[in-house]
Amino acid sequence: MKPFLSTLLFCGVTFAQTPILVKVVVVTMFEQGEDLGDAPGEFQRWVEREHLDRILPAVGGYHQYRMNKDGVLGMVTGIGTAKAAASVMALGMDLRFDLRKAYWVVAGIGGGDPADVSLASAVWATHVVDGDLGYEIDARDIPSDWPTGFIPLRRAKPYEEPVRNDLEGEMYRLDPQLVDWAYQLTRGTALADTAAMKASRARFTGFPNALKPPFVVKGATLSSSTFWHGSRLEDWANRWTSYYTRGKGTI
Numbered sequence: 298m299k300p301f302l303s304t305l306l307f308c309g310v311t312f313a314q315t316p317i318l319v320k321v322v323v324v325t326m327f328e329q330g331e332d333l334g335d336a337p338g339e340f341q342r343w344v345e346r347e348h349l350d351r352i353l354p355a356v357g358g359y360h361q362y363r364m365n366k367d368g369v370l371g372m373v374t375g376i377g378t379a380k381a382a383a384s385v386m387a388l389g390m391d392l393r394f395d396l397r398k399a400y401w402v403v404a405g406i407g408g409g410d411p412a413d414v415s416l417a418s419a420v421w422a423t424h425v426v427d428g429d430l431g432y433e434i435d436a437r438d439i440p441s442d443w444p445t446g447f448i449p450l451r452r453a454k455p456y457e458e459p460v461r462n463d464l465e466g467e468m469y470r471l472d473p474q475l476v477d478w479a480y481q482l483t484r485g486t487a488l489a490d491t492a493a494m495k496a497s498r499a500r501f502t503g504f505p506n507a508l509k510p511p512f513v514v515k516g517a518t519l520s521s522s523t524f525w526h527g528s529r530l531e532d533w534a535n536r537w538t539s540y541y542t543r544g545k546g547t548i
Contacts (some may be wrong), residue, residue, distance in 0.1 A: 316395040320368035323347075324385065324403045327376050332363065339406055343371045357387035370394070377522055378429070407518065410531060411507035413547060416498045417488060418511045420518070421480045424546040425469045426538045428521030445533045449540065456540045468541040476515065484513045517546030 325339035332344045340360075343349060349363035349371045359380055360373035374384035389396065409418060434446035445455050450465060488511040501507035519538050525531075538546050 314393065317364070317393060318368055318395045319370045319399045321370070322388070322396070322399050322401045323369065323371045324401060325371065325373050326381065326405050328360065328373050339404065340371060340373050343404070347371070353393070355384070355387065356391060358384045410535065411501045411504040413506055413516060414514060415507050415509045415511055416494050419483070419488060419513045421476050421513070421515045422471055422518040423473065423476055423515050424471065424517040424542045426517060426519045426541050426546065427467050428519045428534065428537060430465065430467050444536070447533060447537070456536060460540060460543060480513065480515050486513055488512065517542055
């Protein structure tokens with residue numbers, strides 16, 4: 298299909314142009330304050346370091362788009378599943394952009410298991426697991442031999458086997474060759490370390506990986522609209538991830 302000249306009208310805003318070829322879409326979830334010049338959230342470092350100097354209105358989206366001359370487009374979706382879905386759909390339906398050959402990088406800040414990573418480590422995701430889809434029973438009402446009150450969809454107890462073949466969005470496996478290519482390309486990258494970071498990770502006695510300077514690693518990611526903390530919920534997160542990835546993914 299050849300590029301075409303289009304006149305577009307979105308919410309009273311008119312655009313007349315040949316669609317912009319996008320090579321990479323960088324998806325972030327939040328930014329605090331401005332895109333430049335203040336305390337950074339997830340988006341600001343991409344804007345600064347990738348020179349995303351061209352500003353484009355995000356019609357129907359959450360936050361303005363920014364692009365560079367090399368075809369990298371950065372976006373902020375807003376926090377939460379509904380905002381993320383609506384913002385990505387708005388970009389996908391925006392006829393100003395040709396996304397047919399674009400790679401997508403979802404770049405978010407998240408917590409990590411101190412058994413596996415240290416503060417500010419970079420993780421290439423092998424699997425994406427949903428931590429919201431399921432049944433939940435109040436912990437005060439569950440049987441005494443249950444480890445959690447959170448149950449997989451279409452199952453009657455925690456981590457019930459077998460894992461369904463007809464999953465409904467609970468787990469996605471990313472292209473293993475592409476993930477490994479990205480990991481091999483970056484595994485030796487020296488990541489920034491500071492005195493404050495060293496002091497913070499020194500608290501994690503008994504967790505050798507958490508005491509290391511930040512490093513690059515592969516692992517699964519568990520996403521949820523609810524933040525969780527503590528060893529019991531960390532155990533749930535690891536077992537939930539292992540369950541849906543059939544033992545192939547750890548967080």
